Amino acid sequence: MTKYIRCDGTKVQHSCHRVDRTLSEEGESLETGCARRAIVSNETEAATGVYGRSAADAGKHVGNSVGKWACGSVEVVHRVSADDRVVPTVYLPGAGGAGCGRIHRMPSRKSPAPRGTVTLALLAEQLGVHVSTVSRALSENPVGVSAETVARVRELAGEQGYRRNAAALSLRTGRTKMIGVMVPRLTDVVLATIYDGIDQTAIDAGYNTVVVNTRDRPDLQRSRLDLMLSRQVDGIIVGDSRTDSNLISELHGCGVPYVLVARRMPREISVSTDDLEGGRLAAEHLLSLGHRRIGIVAGDPHASTGAERTLGFRRAYAAAGYPLPDDYVIPSGFDVRSGREAGDHLLSLPHPPTAIFAASDFAAVGVMGAMRDRGLEAPGDVAVVGFNDLDVASELPTPLTSVHSPLFEMGALSMRVLLSLLRGRRVRSRLLQPTLYPRASTVGESPIRTSADHPRRSEVGAGSPRRAQVP
Amino acid sequence: MTKYIRCDGTKVQHSCHRVDRTLSEEGESLETGCARRAIVSNETEAATGVYGRSAADAGKHVGNSVGKWACGSVEVVHRVSADDRVVPTVYLPGAGGAGCGRIHRMPSRKSPAPRGTVTLALLAEQLGVHVSTVSRALSENPVGVSAETVARVRELAGEQGYRRNAAALSLRTGRTKMIGVMVPRLTDVVLATIYDGIDQTAIDAGYNTVVVNTRDRPDLQRSRLDLMLSRQVDGIIVGDSRTDSNLISELHGCGVPYVLVARRMPREISVSTDDLEGGRLAAEHLLSLGHRRIGIVAGDPHASTGAERTLGFRRAYAAAGYPLPDDYVIPSGFDVRSGREAGDHLLSLPHPPTAIFAASDFAAVGVMGAMRDRGLEAPGDVAVVGFNDLDVASELPTPLTSVHSPLFEMGALSMRVLLSLLRGRRVRSRLLQPTLYPRASTVGESPIRTSADHPRRSEVGAGSPRRAQVP
């Protein structure tokens, strides 16, 4: 094979190349001998920067175009002739070789490699090494490459702002380091907090997440799941499972590992709060305060969270001898508006409840709005218990009694379980323990409690005040 | 080229193939004549479903393995001999042909094509058509393909659960239909709502979003931006720009279109609320109520939102002849805890303010928590104004006066602007108009107002009650 060197002495290396003839002036047309003509121009000046040669230099870069066949850049190099003389030559990377006699068809592409995209091939060309060497040098743990090469490659990569193309990587390796996360809606701070735990844990483990909102709508669940599978996620965390949907069973056949979070399903791996226990805690609290006629803002009955919080509560009341009639249990959403509506309904009953248990803090705020508009106050007229113990609960003008759920931890743990699954380990479902914080919405002059240190065990009635109320 | 047909009469089509000899029994080893041996087994029974032929059939499918060279599936077909007799034959797709004599090296891959992955090639093979035909038939607007082929292809694709590989698509076409979204944190419902608007608009336009939390930390902004660029997003919406960071200027050089949302920057395209005007509205409201000593919970001074709300407010007070001293303006975050801390500080001043303007509703809730613990009430002791008018504001036990910001619309509009940019249009920055809703936290017995219909114009002092207060 003929030897070609650049004006800076570096060797031209390419699997397949073709040298034509000596340098031409701008605008002159070159017959390349391989059925392509190169027209010298300075339009590719932009690409010149790489070598930093002036036009006067024998290493001038030229552009070429042959009818409608645009081919890459044309480089002017020195050919080392048989008698070791060095002659300036036009070099067409990638052209010629065995197939020189034929024209390569080059499908026009919209802009697959936008101007300025730095690829391994570009770095390789500039360094005079093979693309595989560059790949190795840039790999996380470069093995079988000289330290010097690694340094050279990485320096140039840094300079040029090289960024590994994730699509190409994924196509080659079959994995994306992407985890899909499905939630009903991120505008619910409960889900946003769980997602936060998932995302941070994923990042720490070298993964990234892509989250989709499915609004508890089966059609969106399906289409967004499809999207994630299309994007070849390595695993999925499902935060929107519903007992009235068979989406999960379909996921089963996909071969993509997944874990449920927040909401459980029979026979599925999940990480959630013990919502039955949470409901029970709320019930024991209200029972101990003497409430017998309770209204429940139950949340979505097809979400295990809403269903189990409600069930746990009702069971405890039934066990105590005060079963709740169905018309005091109002299916709802988990947001302020739903709570408002359910609250309006409960307070309009002929015999309104003396206490209301809401399956979420925001629903409880909605209930308190309905009370306020009726001139009712908590806890004197109606006591209110929320669920999740969000930041806002303890700072409300009437601090809200709430069942604390370790949301961030739940998200983080679900991700850790999924990571185990990805490593091929066997895993089991997890239940996190809830804690009830009594506050002024149920116990008038109760101490104000914060959940800053997230205790694991129920502390109903067992706590001493952590922060005294300022008079 | 020899002709091969399947037992169902379809033609075997492949660029390169090799036929060996007649069908063997299970477990028997076949010398293929091209340096590969095929061992007949029924392990590939799974793949058989495609043709639905029984093992007794001449069309039985067999698996093969040759030392460490695993090659694809081996199919049994009928060879049409010279005298037009049809003989059962082993067919190795992709093997043989001109290069038959040599062994193909097959780098072992972790699992680039996990078992059960349906590809165009698989569908093509099963249908006896070329992969390009399948691609065309599956394209959104199939042109130059017979309606019958389209139907056949799509039916099989549906049956087999084919999903286009997004990585391959992106690598080929150079675009991903993915939009990156950068926000400080999704646990802030303000950002989550903006993101919701972005996401829904993106989906309607055939795009998907991938969102990252940067926690207002420059290091995370940088690394998460890098990640997005690695993932080849087609465009970026920046919700976390900071006046103390030069991240945006770097984005400029990347060639990826982007739009700022919520927070503005000089000389950048952005979609935001007119925060100066919002601050002014709050100021005019408190001025009209006679407040002269004001505290401001100012939010992050390096976010244009916090800075401009504060500036708009201070300008209006200065213009009215009551400039605010700096020590009544407390930099903070936008969350409950920050509001609580800033509120504690303001209320501990020797001359506490008679009204507090908080740059966010949650900060205002924190302020009200600090007031409650001091036995102070709004508006009698201290009036409170928030910003954004979230759902929770109007349902609080003391409904919060707040400056409404059209958050969802802001997100949606920012996405529409980015879409224009992606289509190569010229775009300009947009400012959305805020609206002040007076409620009980500043005007004791004021009508309760909801913002259900998101009016565009300021309505300070101009409105009539939309919903009467229930006694």
Added chain:
DNA sequence: CTGAAAGCGCTTACAG
């Protein structure tokens, strides 16, 4: 209307 080829950017087992 369909087939055949090329190539997007990357990694990896093999050969030297």
Added chain:
DNA sequence: CTGAAAGCGCTTACAG
């Protein structure tokens, strides 16, 4: 330690 080749799954302009 480096080069050369193959191929991941897809689209597209050309040829027939």
